[in-house]
Amino acid sequence: xxxxxxxxxxxxxxxxxxxxxxxxxxxxxxxxxxxxxxxxxxxxxxxxxxxxxxxxxxxxxxxxxxxxxxxxxxxxxxxxxxxxxxxxxxxxxxxxxxxxxxxxxxxxxxxxxxxxxxxxxxxxxxxxxxxxxxxxxxxxxxxxxxxxxxxxxxxxxxxxxxxxxxxxxxxxxxxxxxxxxxxxxxxxxxxxxxxxxxxxxxxxxxxxxxxxxxxxxxxxxxxxxxxxxxxxxxxxxxxxxxxxxxxxxxxxxxxxxxxxxxxxxxxxxxxxxxxxxxxxxxxxxxxxxxxxxxxxxxxxxxxxxxxxxxxxxxxxxxxx
Ligand SMILES: Nc1ncnc2c1ncn2[C@@H]1O[C@H](COP(=O)(O)OP(=O)(O)O)[C@@H](O)[C@H]1O
Ligand SMILES: N[C@@H](CCOP(=O)(O)O)C(=O)O
Numbered sequence: 001x002x003x004x005x006x007x008x009x010x011x012x013x014x015x016x017x018x019x020x021x022x023x024x025x026x027x028x029x030x031x032x033x034x035x036x037x038x039x040x041x042x043x044x045x046x047x048x049x050x051x052x053x054x055x056x057x058x059x060x061x062x063x064x065x066x067x068x069x070x071x072x073x074x075x076x077x078x079x080x081x082x083x084x085x086x087x088x089x090x091x092x093x094x095x096x097x098x099x100x101x102x103x104x105x106x107x108x109x110x111x112x113x114x115x116x117x118x119x120x121x122x123x124x125x126x127x128x129x130x131x132x133x134x135x136x137x138x139x140x141x142x143x144x145x146x147x148x149x150x151x152x153x154x155x156x157x158x159x160x161x162x163x164x165x166x167x168x169x170x171x172x173x174x175x176x177x178x179x180x181x182x183x184x185x186x187x188x189x190x191x192x193x194x195x196x197x198x199x200x201x202x203x204x205x206x207x208x209x210x211x212x213x214x215x216x217x218x219x220x221x222x223x224x225x226x227x228x229x230x231x232x233x234x235x236x237x238x239x240x241x242x243x244x245x246x247x248x249x250x251x252x253x254x255x256x257x258x259x260x261x262x263x264x265x266x267x268x269x270x271x272x273x274x275x276x277x278x279x280x281x282x283x284x285x286x287x288x289x290x291x292x293x294x295x296x297x298x299x300x301x302x303x304x305x306x307x308x309x310x311x312x313x314x315x316x317x318x319x320x
Pocket of ligand 2: 034297
């Protein structure tokens with residue numbers, strides 16, 4: 001999809017008066033998003049991104065927007081939400097919650113090299129540390145609870161072998177989450193969807209993480225595993241690429257050293273990260289929402305990755 005809710009320059013004229021950005025001069029819908037309606041807007045103060053939230057509500061949004069503001073204020077490279085005259089980061093537009101955030105320069109690096117992975121590892125660790133004193137608690141809404149509710153809804157669509165894989169993995173992850181090792185893992189606000197399409201680069205320089213609308217409080221290691229499973233693989237086979245894995249993990253470890261509990265949780269967490277996206281892709285594939293141009297992501301990609309993370313040893317986390 002792209003734009004679920006249409007917005008014109010005429011719609012924007014009165015609405016923009018509450019923001020310190022002057023008039024909107026131009027608005028262009030962004031085609032690549034799949035969750036929200038996004039637009040680039042040119043204002044008298046420069047370029048910004050307008051997002052109309054299609055699924056998140058006014059109660060949930062302060063977590064994401066205030067987290068972005070909190071991180072931006074601490075030097076983590078993320079879009080900074082713009083407050084209106086009342087200090088609100090989220091305001092209704094066409095009856096839906098909407099926000100304006102700063103536009104990041106650059107473009108996504110879809111064929112990353114170790115140098116890009118190192119940049120991501122460093123910024124991810126800085127983001128985790130900067131989030132430690134963030135006051136709002138909101139769980140990762142695509143975590144174990146959601147998996148347990150969603151698995152029964154999709155089993156009927158799966159082949160026998162995939163149904164078995166899904167049932168065995170949800171049982172494994174449910175048991176893993178109860179272990180004292182899991183309970184000892186460092187937690188805090190995490191991005192939870194830090195794929196290549198959610199990071200901007202200008203050449204080899206990272207300019208920002210964005211699309212925080214799957215963020216929530218979860219283990220930091222889950223965030224690392226989600227990121228590794230997208231950035232550091234052979235895209236055809238799903239196998240881990242050691243040079244990129246080492247670059248990302250070493251860079252992260254240099255800022256925020258991994259713990260002994262994280263070291264023993266690494267393989268289960270790579271499985272959890274693969275499972276989360278296999279499940280959401282299966283769900284979106286078989287239970288699509290209304291959308292003008294929505295093309296669902298391929299679920300088999302993460303099924304393949306999950307099978308590999310179960311069957312093959314994974315490179316160890318760096319340890320001091
Ligand atoms: N703050 C930003 N700065 C620059 N580009 C952005 C920003 N936010 C979104 N975009 C652009 O909009 C596209 C869609 O945004 P995204 O957050 O991925 O949408 P969705 O949440 O709907 O999947 C991105 O691929 C990117 O090109
Ligand atoms: N990264 C997820 C889907 C979420 O889409 P995004 O465009 O909001 O990052 C996936 O690949 O399944």
